[in-house]
Every structure is written in C-alpha cells, then in structure tokens.
Amino acid sequence: MxxxxxxxxxxxxxxxxxxxxxxxxxxxxxxxxxxxxxxxxxxxxxxxxxxxxxxxxxxxxxLRVGVPVARPGAVLCIGQNYAAHAAESGSEPPREPILFFKARSCLVGADDDIVLPPASTQSDWEAELVVVIGARASRLASPAQSADVIAGFTVGNDVSERSWQLGKDGGQWSQGKSFATFGPLGPSIVLDRVDHDDLAIRSWVNGEPRQDSHTGDMIFGVDHLVWWLSQVLVLEPGDLVFTGTPEGVALSGRYPYLRDGDVVEISIDGLGRQRQSVIAG
Known part of the structure; x- marks a missing residue:
C-alpha cells in the first residue's frame, strides 16, 4: 500500500x-x-x-505526482552515512551521525524540475532512502523501538550546491541544500513492511549510471538513526529523515556537476523511481 x-x-x-x-x-x-x-x-x-x-x-x-507528505514539520538529514561516500568526500567515516537540515520549502514532487540557483557551478545529486515519521518520539529506549514510530519510506534526492555547502567559511551544509526544488521526494510513501537494511539504491544522469549501492552499506542503519535523533530532538508525525547517500556523486571528481538540460533519475527497489529535468534558474 x-x-x-x-x-x-x-x-x-x-x-x-x-x-x-x-x-x-x-x-x-x-x-x-x-x-x-x-x-x-x-x-x-x-x-x-x-x-x-x-x-x-x-x-x-x-496526474502530476506531488510531494507525498504535505507541510512536514522538519526535514532532517544525515551526512556521510556510507563509508565509501565519506571517502570520496575526503573524510573519515563519522563516529556518530552528522545532522543537518533542509528547508521544507525545497521539497518538490518526484518528477518536478530541478532549478539551478543563479551562478550554480557545483550542483550535485544524492539518491537517498527517506524515513517518514508517523508518531511522536522523544528519547526512545532503544533502536528496537524505532519501528513503532515509522509510518513508511520514500525516495529522496538531496540536491546540493557544493560551492555553498563546502566553500563558505565554516561550511554551510543547510544553505547549500535548501534552494527551491533541491528536495525531490516520492513518488509515494510505502506503508508495507520494508527491508530497509538491504535495498538497492541507484542513480543515473542522462541515462549513464552514477550511484549503485544498497542500504546495507549504511554506517548507521535506519533504526539507529531514528533512535539517535530521538535523543537530541523530538520527532513529530510527518517529519522526514534523509538517511544519507552512497558513493557516485559529482563531488567525487569522477563526474561533471549538473547543468542545464541534464536529466537525473533515482530508484530504490520497492519504493519507486524519480526523474527530474535540470533547468537553469
């Protein structure tokens, strides 16, 4: 369902x-x-x-496919949660989750356009498994309780302008990830039981493979992330958790960054597929 x-x-x-x-x-x-x-x-x-x-x-x-949950309270994101992606970013694997936020105003439907900000030079794609929170959670006793507060799962693209995220003093992750249209989400919220520890996750640009991994390579799994987040903030129904992206992004230096006319596709087995056209702002 x-x-x-x-x-x-x-x-x-x-x-x-x-x-x-x-x-x-x-x-x-x-x-x-x-x-x-x-x-x-x-x-x-x-x-x-x-x-x-x-x-x-x-x-x-x-009909157009819209954002599957309207007006989420928070869009929580985990950085460098796949060891290979951390390595291609030039970082050691984190010892605890790295938390940042996207503005909910960046969310768009799964097949809506990605509009590059003015003077964009390093806009990047990031295929991600996204958790939809279904119940209030504060200081869960253990990761095993996480399943009780998860409504379902969906597909996300954590689009990132790296020159803003990493090129500014101190690093400005949320700035670089909150431009309008930088959060394609969906197509749907899958309510059925999902084996979130072993889902194939892939991306393509202009039909050429980019990311090809599975969620079993996460450093911190879904249950741990939801439990950990509940220790440092209160999760509310409708909140979204972007759980990190695997290797294969433009930041690696192996691929060009996004530009006007590109087409990005993302899929996660059992959760669906996205397709976005990239246009200059």
Missing amino acids: ELLRLGPLGAEVPALRVDEAVYDLRTVTDDIDPDFLAAGGVDRVREAHDAGRLHLLDGAEG
Whole structure:
C-alpha cells in the first residue's frame, strides 16, 4: 500500500495505490500531512480500503505526482552515512551521525524540475532512502523501538550546491541544500513492511549510471538513526529523515556537476523511481 498526493501544485489530491489501482482518499482525509499521520490516518485508510469504501481516482495515471507528505514539520538529514561516500568526500567515516537540515520549502514532487540557483557551478545529486515519521518520539529506549514510530519510506534526492555547502567559511551544509526544488521526494510513501537494511539504491544522469549501492552499506542503519535523533530532538508525525547517500556523486571528481538540460533519475527497489529535468534558474 502506498500513499500519494496527485495533481497540480497546491491542489494535490490524497490517494492510495494498491497494486495497480489508485483510490481517491478525499472521503477519508483532506490531505496527507502531519495531522493526518498523528490522528491515526493510516489505520483509517486501511480500514476504508478493507471495507471497500474507497473509489478509484479517475485519470490518476495522467496526474502530476506531488510531494507525498504535505507541510512536514522538519526535514532532517544525515551526512556521510556510507563509508565509501565519506571517502570520496575526503573524510573519515563519522563516529556518530552528522545532522543537518533542509528547508521544507525545497521539497518538490518526484518528477518536478530541478532549478539551478543563479551562478550554480557545483550542483550535485544524492539518491537517498527517506524515513517518514508517523508518531511522536522523544528519547526512545532503544533502536528496537524505532519501528513503532515509522509510518513508511520514500525516495529522496538531496540536491546540493557544493560551492555553498563546502566553500563558505565554516561550511554551510543547510544553505547549500535548501534552494527551491533541491528536495525531490516520492513518488509515494510505502506503508508495507520494508527491508530497509538491504535495498538497492541507484542513480543515473542522462541515462549513464552514477550511484549503485544498497542500504546495507549504511554506517548507521535506519533504526539507529531514528533512535539517535530521538535523543537530541523530538520527532513529530510527518517529519522526514534523509538517511544519507552512497558513493557516485559529482563531488567525487569522477563526474561533471549538473547543468542545464541534464536529466537525473533515482530508484530504490520497492519504493519507486524519480526523474527530474535540470533547468537553469
């Protein structure tokens, strides 16, 4: 089962996909947002589907795919969480998670354009597994409790302008990662049980392979990250956790940075695929 938001920007319709069928959720909720998750919305959707109360969404296949969760409270990101990526970045593997933030205003749908900021010279792609938080979590007792507060998983592209992220005094990670359109997310929130410790994660630019790894190479796994984050802040329903990217980005020096006309594609097995055209701002 997958939650989606389909339609024009600002007028997305909440939807449920089960196998190939897409159902209209407007009889259950106005939107898929933090309030929906906090109020047991996922359980209500399951009940409505099981009872046969949902109707197919006409024309779903032709609708734009929007950000799958509206207005998340926080977009939390983990840096250098794959050893090979840390190495290509010129860093030792971190001894504890590196936390930074993206502005939620950077989020766009899975197939929306990436708009390069003016004078962009080092805009980069980063394929990432993203956790969607489904319940409030503060100081979880152990990583084993993390599963209880996860609503589902989706695909993210942590687009980064490296000249801002790394080229400014002291490093400005959040600045370099928060430009408008620098957070393609989706296509959906997968609610079914996901083996998040062993998912293939890949990216391409203009059809040429870039990243090809799996989440088993994470330094800190999903359960540890959610537990660790709950020790230093309060996680709320609808919060997003970008869990890090594997090797194969332009920062490695092996590939050119993004430029006008490029096409970026990202996939994670079982979670779907993204495709973004890159345009100059």
